[in-house]
Amino acid sequence: MEAGFYHQPVLLQEVIEHMQIRPDGLYIDATFGGGGHSRAILSHLGPQGRLVVFDQDEDAYRNRIPDERVTFVRENFRHLERFCKLHKALGADGILADLGVSSYQFDTAERGFSTRFDGALDMRMDNRAKLTAADVLTTYSEHHLHQLFQDYGEVTNSRTLAKTIVTLRKAHPLRTIGEFKSLIQPIVKGNPAKYLAQVFQALRIEVNDELGALKDLLTQSTAVLKPGGRLSIITFHSLEDRLVKNFMKNGSFETVEDNPYSFETPPKVFSLVTKKPVTAGATELKENPRSRSAKLRVAEKR
Incomplete structure (x- = not known):
């Protein structure tokens, strides 16, 4: 399976530029996928450099890079700290996570990620x-x-959708995408493609506990990075982006209001490298439409 076919890495140049890779550094790619970002990081590493990659997906593991500088951890990145300790990979110079579902996963019908x-x-x-x-x-x-x-x-008629599913599921099988789509077809609101994408996003986040896993990754990144190490996260929807933004800025997942009368200012763990999220340029948008919702945020551990 060709890496290019497997997944076209988004914001590749921007990621490499912001990571400021040292040839002898230790880096972690928390979402190996098709290995596009990993290969680019490796190309900037010298013989002493090291890359630890995480991916829970069996297909991604089959696509791994045969290079002695690479350690592949076939686990969810929510176990980042534990496996970095195990592989003596604490004190990292950089952590990257691209939270998008890989093109390969979307394009493989039996994985059930795509409405197509x-x-x-x-x-x-x-x-x-x-x-x-x-x-x-x-x-x-x-x-x-x-x-x-x-x-x-953020499904517009989420209450009606839930009621419809619960009312009809007793009499109708819900094993396949086709069965599910025909069941909810009468209540689809607005653009069907957009509506179904939102419904599928909600199911995918729930099945994989994506927001819980992201919180674990962010929390543990502070123990894994060394001072001056950089955390780079690419998100694809506002739920993820809000968590990343708040964590990088405040060290918490809630939005913290700036209160001029407060004497308690919790110590900042990160300094923002990107004040605003980095997004895809015109060329990339044309070549890879899936990059349109990608946002890269980068912060440096103090």
Whole structure:
């Protein structure tokens, strides 16, 4: 499987530029995917440099780079600190995470990530995990489904959607994307492609606990990076971006209001390298439409 086919890395030049790679440095790519970012980092590393990569996906593992400077950890990046300790990779010069679903995952029908194909309602990033999208749709309560579609997908009629699923699922099978799409077809609002994308995003985030995993990654990055080490995160939707922005700025996940009368200012863990998120330029947008929602934020550990 060719890496280029597997996944076109977004904001590649911008990532490399902001990471300021040292030839003898230690770097972590928390989302190996097709290895595009990893290969670019490796090309800037000398013989003493080292790269630790994480990916829970079996297909990504099959695509790994045969290079003695690379350590592949086939685990979710939420276990970052534990495995960096295990592989003596604390005190890193840089951590990168590209939170997008790889093009390969989207384009492989049986993975169930895309609304374009009919496949199993799966959506697991790690096929060793138990929970699938079908499980969510067939077992979650109406209230739980409503919250999920509202919070993770910002679906306009999330309450109606949840009610429809719970009412109809007793009599209708919900194993495949086709079955699910035909079940909810009468209540789709606005642009069907956009609506389904929001619904699928919500299910994917739930199945993989993506926001929980991101919080774990961000929290542990402070213990893994050395002072002066850089944290680079590429997000694809506002839920992720808000967590990254708040964490880099305030060291917490909540939005902290600047209060001129407050005497308590918690110590800042990071200095912002990018004041505003870096986005794709015209050439990349033309070559890779999936880059249009990508935002890169970079911060340096104090």
